[in-house]
Amino acid sequence: MAATSARELRRRIRSIKNTSQITKAMQLIAASKMRRAQEMVLSGRPYSDKITAVLADLAAQLKTLEETGDGPVVPLLEERTIKSTGMVLITPDRGLCGGLVANINRAAGEAIRGAGGPVAVVSVGRKGRTFVVRVGSDLKASFTGLGDRPSLEDTLQISNLVIKEFEERGVDRVWLAYSRFVSTALQTPTVETLIPVEPADLKAEEAVGYIYEPNPQAVLERLLPRYVQMKVYHAVLEAIASEHSARMVAMKNATDAANELVEDLRLELNKARQESITSEILDIVGGAAAVQR
């Protein structure tokens, strides 16, 4: 009895050790991917800051134009009565990243329920697609396999699709749902409005008053799609950084739990071994006593 138990314990220890080696390896891979993803988020930031500032200045100029009455309506700025909503849902392709997928999907689900109208979803990543199909929302398009280091070019299909959809009045607004990367330990699920673009408010005295070539409206018409494309690209980068951080933490927890389990089992194994030795000695001593008698 004791011997089978010891053998069983040894088998379990071996198997758990194997598992912990795998999770440890996954943890290290996630850590190095996370570093790269974080760098990409950071290196994209100057562009995003700059384009946001320029856009705010332009919007301030246009507001004064609109107030004088001859203001042009630029499509991507147009606020319409909301009949239908589009959503770009960015999730990982793969699981094993703790609560990340559940969190972003829950936030997206809540937003969809609160939209007060039909929501068409463009999913980026396999996990989001599965979710949309499961809850029975309208899946407009689905993108997977962007990889760990997408270029702006790779995300253009996504952004151009929703821009087109908005401009052709298929949807009256577009949301962007993704996990914002705050730190290695914290990723916040975020749902924000992508279109119509809401330029940051700029105080009048901060407005620079550029010379525009060819003219403010033409520049704005080209700048806005760029801005939307940049936002989508940036959200994808943030989501990737979040994914790898969450996976690293999840895998670290799994490795720690496995190691703890191995410790417990080893203790049990030692006890079982000692017990069996004790009982063997008792048998021998008892046997010897019987012979002597």
Added chain:
Amino acid sequence: MATLRLEIVSAERSVLDDEVDALIAPGVEGQLTILPHHAALLTQLQPGEITIRKGGQETNMAVSGGFLEVMANRAVILADTAERAEEIDIDRAEKALKSAQEAIAGRGAAEELESALAAFQRARIRVEVARRRRRGMGGGREQ
């Protein structure tokens, strides 16, 4: 001598950040030369070549479009893509140019033609910038 600060950023990375003497950029309404203390300006760029002058030396870059902002003696180029001449793989660029030419010859639909033409334009500029750089380097070696 006065200089101006030039930053070139693309969505993916910061390409250049330096003090320069002058900058020549391909604006949509024609070539623009930006000297120090230029007035605030925001213009769209077309695919073309950026020339940067610094201390009597010229550096060339290929840009595939974007925006140029000048403000308070700082020029910022928000480039769709930007590559230094020495970064361009000339063989690849020539191949891209060739396939863009083929795409133009083979396609009829207006929409496809437009994107093919844009690709052709980008490829042509990259090849030109890279070739000029190669010639410059060749001359240097002979001396």
